[in-house]
Amino acid sequence: MTTALPFDADTTLMPTVTAAVRTAGATLRDRYTPHARAVSPSEIVEEIHANDDAVLNVLREPLLRARRGSRWAEDELAGGPLPVGEWWVVDPAEGNINHVHGMPDWGVTATLVRDNRPVLTVVHLPLTGDTYTATAGGGAWLDGRPLRVSAKTDLGAALTGTGQARPGEDGDTFRRIGESVTAMLVNGLVVRVSVPATLQLIHVAGGGMDAFWQFSDVRSGLVAGALLVAEAGGVVTDLAGEPWTTGSPDFLAAAPGIHAAALGVLSAVA
Structure with a gap:
């Protein structure tokens, strides 16, 4: 097992991660058009991979540098537990299929996972500019405003x-x-x-x-x-x-x- 880090260690990391994800989001936004770009299955896959590669080129290094000793989960479609330690689990184009079809429901996510539990995350939606953040024990936020789940009971x-x-x-x-x-x-x-x-x-x-x-x-x-x-x-x-x-x-x-x-x-x- 890795040694648990103090809450402050994750909190102080947040500005760096947020800046990196927003920069990556700008790259993905620049690649967006409000109409479908691909027709055949092979063309769709090619567009998806091109989006992923473009975003990862600007996102991977800043995140690994921000947390020395962290590792990178390479396959974004993989499941199951990771080895113990700290891993960056990133979706460079969450909703990539929407992006390549000219739809607005997509973004960039980066999450630090420690011993198979997420401890810090940033979700950025480039078209609206919204940035969602959370740290374990530190609450969830939308651009500085606290988030709260529904009060429904029915x-x-x-x-x-x-x-x-x-x-x-x-x-x-x-x-x-x-x-x-x-x-x-x-x-x-x-x-x-x-x-x-x-x-x-x-x-x-x-x-x-x-x-x-x-x-x-x-x-x-x-x-x-x-x-x-x-x-x-x-x-x-x-x-x-x-x-x-x-x-x-x-x-x-x-x-x-x-x-x-x-x-x-x-x-x-x-």
Whole structure:
């Protein structure tokens, strides 16, 4: 196990990380056009990789330099636990598929994960200029304004959401997504099914949405939002009700007043 660092060590890192992510966001914004640029699957993949490469070229070095001894999680679509220690889990274009299709729902995320738990995150949305930040024990913030999850206690009044984590999920995952959406439509108020996960989770942290779940362990789409929701007063578990870590097979982040009810509905989807 690594030695736990004091809270102040993470807090003092925040300005450097925020500046790096905003610079990376400017790179991604410069590559954006409000119309779809690709047609064939191969062209879409080429555009996605070009976005990733352009952002990583300006983001990787500043983050690794900011925390000496930290390592880089290379595969943004990977899941499962990381080796012990400190890792940067980054999505250089969270919502990349939206970006290449001329849609506005995308951003840049960078999260420091220590022994498989996120301890610092920055999420920047270049088109709006919004920057979401959180540190473990330090709260969740939107441009200096504290975030707080919803006060709802009735699942029947809840706005919830889910989505796929990557293209080409297995058939069983697609089945569970479909069945879970039906179950939540029956028990909740409205269900959003969209990508990326982080852009739903920032709304859970800010109280605009009440819960988000995902049948996947792709860590880059979950670590930032997990920390933001937890620090905004939400509950973050797997679908067995256990505390979520990067080793968890699935994910639920919800306002505390509806978490148990949402878990009951979703855990029944086998």
